[in-house]
Amino acid sequence: MLVLLGLLGDRSAILAAVIMFVLYELVIRTQMRGYRCTGTVTVTIDESAYHVSAPGRSSRREWSTFSKVQRRGDFWVLRVSRLAAMALPATALTDQQTAEFVALMRDKSLM
Numbered sequence: 673m674l675v676l677l678g679l680l681g682d683r684s685a686i687l688a689a690v691i692m693f694v695l696y697e698l699v700i701r702t703q704m705r706g707y708r709c710t711g712t713v714t715v716t717i718d719e720s721a722y723h724v725s726a727p728g729r730s731s732r733r734e735w736s737t738f739s740k741v742q743r744r745g746d747f748w749v750l751r752v753s754r755l756a757a758m759a760l761p762a763t764a765l766t767d768q769q770t771a772e773f774v775a776l777m778r779d780k781s782l783m
Contacts, residue, residue, distance in 0.1 A: 715764040717773060724760055733758060741782040
């Protein structure tokens with residue numbers, strides 16, 4: 673892709689970067705939209721994985737699956753790659769649980 677951008681010139685490279693950023697954000701927002709629901713959200717976190725359940729949706733992933741974790745608005749975004757991520761609703765955690773989650777993510781070098 674870098675060779676292609678070099679052939680297109682500086683303006684095209686800037687435009688391509690902006691488009692990539694917008695697409696990246698849209699992918700993340702689309703994945704998080706499924707968790708915007710009413711009802712009970714259940715979160716189970718341990719040393720090896722996390723499991724999130726909401727009405728009509730459930731997922732479990734090993735921590736080794738993720739490359740980075742960061743807070744984005746009402747969600748913790750657990751990145752699998754630059755374009756793929758999973759969302760953990762921040763409201764599912766109490767303040768104490770959030771502190772423990774952050775400590776675990778730092779321990780796993782995800783933050």
